[in-house]
Amino acid sequence: MPVPRKAAHAVVVGSGIGGLTAAVALRQHGWRVTVLERAASLEPVGAGIGLAPNSQRALDVIGLGDEIRGLAAWQGPGGMRNPAGRWLSRTDSAAAAERFGGPLVLVHRATLIDRIARRLPEGTVRTGCPGELADAGTAGGRPARVTTPDGDIEADLVIGADGIHSAVRRALFPAHPGPAYSGMTTWRVVVPAPEQPFEPHETWGPGSLWGTQPLKDGRIYAYAAATAPQGGKAADGEKAELLRRFGDWHDPVPGIIAAAAPESVLRNDVHHMIRPLPAYHRGRTALLGDAAHAMAPTLGQGGNQAIEDAIVLAHHTATGLDLGAGLAAYSAERQPRTAAIVRKSAQIARLMSLSGAPAVAVRDALMSTVSRLGPGLVLRTFDGIADWQPPRRTYAAGAQDAHAEPGAHEERPARR
Template sequence: MHEAVSTAPGRHAVVIGGGIGGLATAAGLHRLGWRVTVLERATRPREAGAGISLLTNAQRALDRLGFGAQVRARSVSMAPGGEGLRAPSGRRLQHPADPRFLSRHGLSLIVLLRPDLHGLLRAALPPGALRTGADAVGVEDLPDGAVVRYGSAHGEERVRGDVVIAADGLNSRFRHLLWPSAARPVYSGHSVWRGIAGGGVGAIAEPGGGTWGRGLEFGRMPLPGHRVYWFAVANTPEGARFPDGHAEVRRRFGSWHRPIPELIAATPPGDVLHHEVFELAEPLPGYVSGRVALLGDAAHAMTSDLGQGACQALEDAVVLCAALATEPAVPAALARYERERRPRTQGIAAASRRMGRTKMTERCWDLACRSVMMRLRSPRAAEEGMLYLGDWRPPRLPGPVPA
């Protein structure tokens, strides 16, 4: 049961975008007593998608927002990195994380279906708060608020809010409106296929892990119901299309070590998704303009190489909610949000880009250097990287955490 805490009587937040970051922010502000309106361009809620993994930092953000227990109930928990890292032959490249280190810092990874997370966040909104088929096209900043213009089945409409949160994704229209000279997202050089292997494969009980090849990567994680979420990454030309994604994954990865071929075979061919990976390679000069704040991919779109895109959006959500709940005025709250979020998110985006270059290299010299580096790298270095990402502490929100 999610009940609003009356800390902001009469205040109204307009959220542009019904993805994970936008829904989490709207649900958090609703809990704090704000009236919320979510404008989602799509005409239907998002039901498609494969799996999603959430490191401890994102789990703590969900705990603060009141969703942690519900999300965990639909998830499988695993050690970050699973059984470690291997070469396509199965040769070990990196050992699993030390269980004592993980336990000492409370670090874990949970994996669930992306539509399940979307559904939980949508269900936390009050009736009528989510407006689908609402294409936000512009915003007018006022001294005491902002007005968002959006197109709907009824023509152009307007909605006024005390704050506007633009969580409209990688190709954010509002990022371009507010910072027209800022660099656009760029192609990372690689694309990813995602799928879910069904039950009935003996190897599906394995603990997950990763495999790096020459310009190729395959990762696997357990899901509830004896299923496995997997992703396969390859360097591909921008705009390349693959009519049969399942066949393409089998061609590139079907000869790799077990259980990779079994997982591919246990995946319905029509359910394999393919997406190119884009990022904001040049950091934005700001996340806030007037009463408008960018959030999630709109602010800091990053590659998937550290698995932190959704995690950072959830961090954004709880930090923004806390700032709006505790600062005396919206401009001060937005200034605090930007001050707290820009350094961390832009640092993680840069780290994710570096990791992608290391993982996806194809040059023989780089591959040899990578192999030597991984053999010589101390466990402490890997642990420090894991702590940097996962051991983040969210701010507290006023009032009791919803049950």
């Protein structure tokens, strides 16, 4: 049944990138929105995030795409190297932008969170306020219910954007095993730019990788990954661990590690959901981002897919439309795409995890051969991912939203 406009209240559990994007997009589609955040502030956990052209087009829908494109810092050549510094494959920022309709933009997560949150009215996000799904509701009748320290909230729609260990997911699908350890741990750090210029790169070694990417503000975002036992921590600190693992790799890697403040090095085990959920909704409750489809970071698509989720969910649940049909359409559209990206990310993670000398030599030779045949072959890894386009409203849907706030549905044309 359609959701009456005056009663349309959505509660978003979690104020990460996906949750905040969903809040903005839902408001533009006529919803009243409350965002519940367990943490005391919106300070994000993490360092940098790469926004590919697919998520930039999604952000176009809420009027943020060009602002994010303006933060692009990678200009010119880059590619993949081995620990000694030899280039295994080469590509160029212009070639990537031409193929997929936009640049790769590396931003600090705090910057992205701030840019999205600015589009929400004061009071929309309630920090220090965890939300627990008490009742998923029924699409055709009973409202959903969320329990908070300040009392219960009834909602026409609840969105679980509460991350990889989502309590909302467990409430909806208690029999699902949830995410599993991928065998990989990661480190992330942001440091001042080194004195010597460098070309952006990702370097693959035996069972490990390192990436060095520029940010628009002049700093450097560096990330590393390696196969490791789950739950491991270095007794002498994670900076010391980076030095042991990567300190003899090519420049600028040793200098970046040296420049890192020990307390700024973030270490996190990587979990992913190889077994997909049967759907991304039940009743009046939907999941998005890591809560729905946690993936390895090897394609850099975790945050990008959360942004896509938010835009597609808002598209299918605009007030005045049938909520049950809209949530079913959201699941049907997002589940196959994200499950495929989870699998592809896991395949690349397995390739990265090769550690034996013969296997690493074959892997490096294959990368070099593909690069020599043409940089376009390397970029094909992202075909079907970075070229995604957001859904379009039909004329009828636009007419149903005719009473929305002025400018709420002004969308920029997707870049091709």
